[in-house]
Amino acid sequence: MSDRELRVALAGNPNVGKTSLFNVLTGARHKVGNYAGVTVETLEGRVTSELVQGSGGESAGPARITMIDLPGVYSLTPVSEDEAVAFRCLAGVAGAPAPEAVILVVDAANLGRNLYLAMQLLEYGLPLVIALNMVDVAEEAGLRLEPAALADALGVPWCRPSRGSGRARASWSPRCASAWAA
Numbered sequence: 001m002s003d004r005e006l007r008v009a010l011a012g013n014p015n016v017g018k019t020s021l022f023n024v025l026t027g028a029r030h031k032v033g034n035y036a037g038v039t040v041e042t043l044e045g046r047v048t049s050e051l052v053q054g055s056g057g058e059s060a061g062p063a064r065i066t067m068i069d070l071p072g073v074y075s076l077t078p079v080s081e082d083e084a085v086a087f088r089c090l091a092g093v094a095g096a097p098a099p100e101a102v103i104l105v106v107d108a109a110n111l112g113r114n115l116y117l118a119m120q121l122l123e124y125g126l127p128l129v130i131a132l133n134m135v136d137v138a139e140e141a142g143l144r145l146e147p148a149a150l151a152d153a154l155g156v157p158w159c160r161p162s163r164g165s166g167r168a169r170a171s172w173s174p175r176c177a178s179a180w181a182a
């Protein structure tokens with residue numbers, strides 16, 4: 001295993017489940033909530049070693065992964081202080097190094113709105129993994145999801161976290177590995 005440290009940001013619209021996923025990946029217990037302003041600054045945490053080991057094999061993978069939980073953004077053109085905080089972090093002008101990869105958490109029940117940010121992040125050029133969240137909500141609404149087709153169209157890997165931490169953990173590492181082992 002290399003001694004490389006990888007910084008990965010969790011980005012996405014407000015209320016898509018970024019902090020919930022951050023808690024699963026890092027073992028933290030930050031407050032989650034479905035109202036604005038719950039995450040107004042960036043939080044950092046180390047991904048648990050069990051997940052890091054699964055994220056790149058014995059040789060190529062990073063030794064440590066720091067997750068950065070960002071405030072929600074609708075675009076990379078900030079119109080609020082929350083969005084400015086997230087943007088400064090992605091740009092590496094917030095006093096800490098810029099992340100080297102991004103997990104974009106998307107709300108499967110509101111894909112159209114969420115994918116606007118995906119396009120912007122792709123243009124921005126950081127390696128991206130789509131975490132398709134709120135699948136339960138989308139399924140209840142009768143939406144038919146085709147995540148593999150979506151990922152193919154965008155040219156990025158995807159994973160499917162779920163509210164159950166076991167399933168989120170299981171789906172996380174192999175998919176992300178292909179994005180950041182490079």
Ligand SMILES: Nc1nc2c(ncn2[C@@H]2O[C@H](COP(=O)(O)OP(=O)(O)O)[C@@H](O)[C@H]2O)c(=O)[nH]1
Pocket residue numbers: 012013014015016017018019020021031032033034038039072133134135136137161162163
């Ligand atoms: N139904 C459903 N709710 C979720 C899911 N993931 C997170 N939530 C809930 O959505 C709300 C917002 O989550 P949070 O992690 O704070 O979102 P953030 O604003 O993107 O950080 C919370 O009430 C979570 O419990 C999911 O997959 N399905």
Ligand SMILES: [Mg+2]
Pocket residue numbers: 018019020038039070071072
């Ligand atoms: Mg949050």
